[in-house]
């Protein structure tokens with residue numbers, strides 16, 4: 527299965543996928559393209575170092591979000607992407623993308639959705655005073671971090687946490703979860719039934 531990864535910045539989640547691929551832990555998934563919406567995203571260097579093709583579709587150069595979406599879908603189609611992974615992709619995608627990749631695109635998010643969608647999820651969790659937060663991988667739909675949930679991992683929130691310390695603890699779980707979800711998807715073990723996701727054999 528040909529997999530494309532969308533990134534915006536640091537790319538530690540991308541690295542977890544590159545490492546899993548190098549260790550043959552992604553099943554039949556092949557990372558064929560990494561696309562950034564920003565020029566110079568550090569994630570691009572990680573992809574290049576691993577020998578994965580990169581492209582930049584620079585959001586700021588498009589007049590309208592719809593034009594950006596169309597260019598992104600075209601780049602993904604050109605690469606023959608069958609699955610799209612949003613790994614630290616910090617931009618909301620529109621109807622064109624969702625229509626093209628419904629059921630074939632997943633996103634990793636640093637909270638236990640449906641709590642704390644959108645940016646600053648870790649700070650939102652601290653402000654709400656929750657004692658448990660975590661990581662979610664979900665299918666991408668038209669909403670903001672709202673599609674069917676494929677997998678979640680919880681972490682404890684401590685009294686002394688800052689957004690940065692909580693983010694670091696959640697990130698460990700993101701790196702655990704994302705490659706396992708991609709592997710399960712590539713192996714055809716993931717089904718959506720009435721908005722709920724079943725993973726045959728679990729995530730490990």
Ligand code: GAR
Pocket residue numbers: 534535536537538539540613614615616634635636644645646647671697700
């Ligand atoms: C990750 O924590 C990811 O969950 C989050 O951005 C970070 C990117 O890190 N994504 C979102 O908040 C999307 N709503 P990375 O570039 O090192 O993978």
